[in-house]
Amino acid sequence: MNISRRFFMKTSAVAVGGAVSAKAGTAKAESRSRAPADPFGCLVDLTQCVGCRKCEQACNEVNHLPEPKVAFDDTRVLDCKRRPDQNAFTVVNRYYPGKKDEQNRLVPTYAKIQCMHCQDPACVSACIVGALTKQENGAVIYDKSKCIGCRYCMVACPFGIPAYEYDQPFTPEVRKCTYCFERISKEGGKPGCASVCPVEAITFGKRDTVLALAKDKIKKDPGRYINKVYGEEEVGGTSWMYISEHPFEKLGFLTLPKKPLPTLPETIQHTIFKFMWxxxxxxxxxxxxxxxxxxxxxxxxxxxxxxxxxxx
Ligand code: SF4
Ligand code: SF4
Ligand code: SF4
CATH class of the missing domain: 1.20.5 (Single alpha-helices involved in coiled-coils or other helix-helix interfaces)
Incomplete structure (x- = not known):
């Protein structure tokens, strides 16, 4: 996939946010993005997911989101290529990457998507008032009391995740997966979606541990998995990671650079200041x-x- 135009738009948004926030005093200090040393991570094994939408339902319940437009037991929506929005922080889509069974029927693969909780998040760098912050436990969380509604984060996110409550005229908020920050901050707490998956397609733990698990699974069963952990390196690494039997570009995943998006705008900013602009x-x-x-x-x-x- 050609991402040069998209990448330019997003890096520009982060650059504008960063350049403005460079003069925003304390706000800049709060919004500075830094990858934590030992964050949590989630591994999704796409070879195990059966597309039951239980994770969508659990997310809806733990976040007190509105009733879904289509009931959670109706799996026809899996073919709609949905995106997370202000009313659904995670969605599952169905893909047919080409594999056939003994009866010559196409075999589906299901992919759950949500905020990736990037290690060095572009949305955090783009936010000019520090309303988005990367926490030590890996969560990228939102403080509505600081948000001024500029929506730079929406343009900056390489995964197109943050959604805005356009239907709320007085107090619109940016909405996205919270990584169940409150739940995982407590001893032994897991994200709602990870705790409910009936086939244990989602493994939650320290990021290093689940990354090692992913590599171990690939090594032990190379016929079942391609040799790639999506999220290990994309945009500097993400807290949510995936392993799969099929190439990720066949499952709706973007091909992204290894460098965190904030790196380029920060370089531009430094160059600008060097020349007194x-x-x-x-x-x-x-x-x-x-x-x-x-x-x-x-x-x-x-x-x-x-x-x-x-x-x-
Ligand atoms: S996926 Fe987007 S919204 Fe989530 S942390 Fe990364 S840049 Fe921010
Ligand atoms: S981590 Fe929490 S907020 Fe994020 S998708 Fe899972 S249940 Fe929803
Ligand atoms: S609950 Fe588990 S199996 Fe069901 S759709 Fe979500 S990740 Fe897949």
Whole structure:
């Protein structure tokens, strides 16, 4: 998949957010993105998932989300290629990557998607007021009291995850998977989706441990899995990771660079500051341009009156 245009748009959004926040004092300090040393991780084994949507239902319940448009026991929606939104923080989609069974029928593969809780999240870097933060346990969480509704995070996210409550005119919020932050902060707590999966397709634990488990599974059964852990390296690594029998691009997963997206905008910012083009200089230039423009809109009479007032 060609991602150059998408990548440019997203890095630009992070650069704008970063450049503005560079002058935002304490807000920048809070929003600075840093990968934690020993975060939690979730491994989804796509060879085990049976597309039952129990994880969707559990997520709905633990997050007190609205009733779904299609009941959770109706699996026809699996073919709709849904995306998470403000009312559903995780969704499962069905793909047919080409494998056939003995009766020559296509065999489906199911893929659960949600916020990946990136190790070095672009949304956190893009947020100019520190409303999104990366926690030590790996969760990327949202503080609605700080959010100003700029929606830079939505443009910056390489996975297109944050959703906005456009239907809430007075107090709209950015909404996405919380990694069940409250649950996992408690001793032994698991995300709602991971605790309910009937076939244990989701393994929750320390990220290093579940990554080692993923590699071990691949090594022990190379006929069952391709040699790839999605999320190990994508955009600097993510907390949610996947193993699969089929190439990930056949299952709706984006091909993304290994470097975290914040790296490029930070380099641009440093270059800008090196040459003294700080954001305030840009704002001063814009203000000057507006003054000249307004001046040109004024009639000769207006200007004479203004000069007369200055001379009094
Ligand atoms: S997937 Fe998107 S919203 Fe989630 S942490 Fe990464 S950049 Fe942020
Ligand atoms: S971790 Fe929690 S919020 Fe995220 S998809 Fe699972 S249940 Fe939903
Ligand atoms: S609960 Fe488990 S098996 Fe069911 S759709 Fe979710 S990940 Fe797949």
């Amino acid at each position: 700080a954001p305030m200089t840009l704002f001063a230039a814009l203000a000057g341009g507006m003054w000249v423009f307004n001046r040109r809109q004024m009639t000769g009479e207006d200007i004479s009156e203004e000069r007369g007032a200055d001379n009094e």
